[in-house]
Amino acid sequence: MEVSYKWLQEFIELPESPEEVGKILTATGLEVEGIEKIDAVxxxxxxxxxxxxxxxxxxxxxxxxxxxxxxxxxxxxxxxxxxxxxxxxxxxxxxxxxxxxxxxxxxxxxxxxxxxxxxxxxxxxxxxxxxxxxxxxxxxxxxxxxxxxxxxxxxxxxxxxxFNLESDYQIAIGLTPNRIDAASHYGTARDLKAVLKRPLRLPSVDAFAVAGTDLTLDVRVEDATACPRYAGVTLNGLTVGESPDWLKQRLLSIGLNPINNVVDVTNYVCHDLGQPLHAFDAARIAGGKVIVKTLPEGTPFITLDGVERKLTATDLMICDAEKPMCIAGVFGGQYSGVSAQTTSIFLESAYFSPTSVRKTAQHHGLKTDASFRFERGIDPNITVFALKRAALLIQQVAGGTVSSAITDIYPTPIESFRVPVRYRNIDRLIGIKIDHSEIHRILEALDIQAEEKTDDGFLAIVPPYRVDVTREADVIEEILRIYGLDNVPLSVNLAADSLSEFPKTDPDQWQSRVGQLLAANGFYEILTLSLTRPAYNDAIRSSLPGEDVTLLNPLSEELSVMRQTLLFSALETMLYNLNRRQKDLKTFELGKVYHKVKLDDSTTKYVERVRMSLAILGNQQPENWLQKAQPVAFHDLATAVQRILNLFRVKAYETQPADTTLFQYGVTYVVNKKPLVSLGLVNPKLTKLVDLKQPVFYADFDWQALLKLATTKVRYEEVSKFPEVRRDLSLVLDQAISFEQISKLARQTERKLLRSVNVFDVYEGENLGAGKKAYSVSFMLQDTAQTLTDATIDKTMQRLMTTFEQELGAVIRK
Missing domain, CATH: 2.40.50.140 (Nucleic acid-binding proteins)
Structure with missing residues (x-):
């Protein structure tokens, strides 16, 4: 959720900087994830x-x-x-x-x-x-x-x-599902009020006045369970057009695009007070009636996005005398909304049942600002206030007059929560004794009234907009978050009581070391969702270890299964960045993958494993005047993989071809007969699946297997006083023979003097013959006890050449 710093200042005095406000909000439980400066131009x-x-x-x-x-x-x-x-x-x-x-x-x-x-x-x-x-x-x-x-x-x-172009700041809040009361600037300001001990400034609606009743509609609610409160008013003589700059800037500051002055006001009030509103073109309301009811199963309805949807028998609808106009609390209809030709409107403000809205939004796969709030539970007591606020703003930006009295259908008011609280439980759960006067100050600042006070406790009267405060522990949590966790001292015995023996291999420490290594080599860490599209898992089904873990209640088809690989998370991230002109990319991610295995007809085992992925795309480095840009290659990724293996001191491994389902070509490193890491060029069929047109090199580590190989033991050797000697060979071999085979065979043949083997050139040409290639290989020799003599060097190289000729069929070129 995004809020505007300047917008917050309309509700409460804030001399603090945006950064200071962010720290205060985070301390109260409204975690600030980022602050971005927004320029007016x-x-x-x-x-x-x-x-x-x-x-x-x-x-x-x-x-x-x-x-x-x-x-x-x-x-x-x-x-x-x-x-x-x-x-x-x-x-x-x-x-x-x-x-x-x-x-x-x-x-x-x-x-x-x-x-x-x-x-x-x-x-x-x-x-x-x-x-x-x-x-x-x-x-x-x-x-x-x-x-x-x-x-x-x-x-x-x-x-x-x-030009009065003051900068604003967009504050991104990671709103938890239980804090829907804070899903507005007013709601966020309420927490600031409690912490900073400052009064709130609510906008005045005293200027609201009914100019006439010439456009009075017959409003009825047939399903009071799904719609406990419904209010509305009409306005006439409007001029729909572009919003004034102040209104557009307010919406743009929180990432909303302006539409027209009437719709913009409804969006503004939604984010201002937390009350979703909807405006209907009054001229399109048949029969002068607004009826809140359900319709028969399968009734067709075209929503604002032009999609025809089949209604269920439980979908609450806003209808006129002839047709449905809107899915209540979720989405408007195509033919009843405000347009440039609209001159009169019916403005709706309601409280819909969270359960009803949640079922409807889930069934139709519709997630809107309105449904987000309604399905969690808004304030049922702000309905008419928000309606008057919106009506006044519409008159300010679009003209017109209020042409009916307010209709407010509220047969059974929603009651406050009554929660008994004992002081001894407050002290026990928080860990310290807080003065009773401070407890009541905090609760009063949070609109929670204390009644029936005794020496032992009191009865907390919690307003209905605080849907998450229904138990004694919830009330105590409210006291603690405003009092401040930082104000609760740690027990002197806490460390001694809670520390246990540390594991020999600390996963967090190794994760940090790998992250630092990769960041130092130009990689950026990404964090992605564990939910993914079923089509991704289906595309690599043959290489997956088990069946998909499917969500019983998915948010959408796009997020209906748990991922079995980090590959598509990396590809989607790269596509997102490419679309924003970030063309040279190096990413890594440490995350979990999930699958299930049927042990028998009645038993299913769920498996959760940690993997690490690396992905590179684009050029090795930006183009500059010294050299042209070079596209990334397999060995750029292989170098990064080797650095990680070196960090874990993994030296001994075997290689085998990588899975062709995932890779067009690649290699898998195997340790103790188990795959440790696979790397290569991603199969183009998979990049095409995410609309990515550029080649991507990708590596996939079994993180848990890698941790088992980790060692902190270091063996120190004295640096040799005697020089290294380099000798080069050119070997003509069959194309099927890899450099890995050459290196492995060389180390088996000469274990004492051979320090390293490197290939510095590969040549293929017609003069070598069909199916042949030539490796130019360097060998570094060193004796730690004495200087190597020519005779020893020649003898060693002859033994290597003989081995290559006999074992690999090599022809030694002079």
């Missing part, structure tokens, strides 16, 4: 100031250019060449200084630099509105009103101040 007009044109003459070598000097508050006026036809001496203008980056309304950003234009120096730019992203006009430069606010501002004043 791209770049925030940094480096753009108000200036005054002092002189303006025609350019001697260009008819359409003017030579100007502009006062921008510096020691000397700036010489600027301007091509606008309306530039003149004496004007107050907008000037982009050298070094400023401009973000035009159309086209790519560009930076202002010192330049010579037709021989004349130019140290800045006098701007038109489209050049700084404030509009689309390019007819001429922006000329400020000399008698307006600009006359009171000195030259050099930042243009952002003049």
């Amino acid at each position: 791209p770049g925030g007009l940094a480096g753009v100031v108000i200036g005054q044109v002092l002189t303006c003459t025609k350019h001697p070598d260009a008819d359409k250019l003017s030579l100007t000097t502009v006062d921008v508050g510096a020691e000397q006026p700036l010489p600027i060449v301007c091509g606008a036809p309306n530039v003149a001496a004496g004007q107050k203008v907008i000037v982009a200084l050298v070094g400023a980056t401009l973000y035009p309304s159309a086209g790519e950003p560009f930076q202002i630099k010192k330049a010579k234009i037709r021989g004349a120096a130019s140290e800045g730019m006098i701007c038109a509105e489209d050049e700084i992203g404030l509009g689309t006009s390019h007819a001429g430069i922006i000329v400020l009103d000399p008698d307006g606010p600009a006359s009171q501002l000195p030259n050099g004043t930042p243009a952002a101040r003049y």
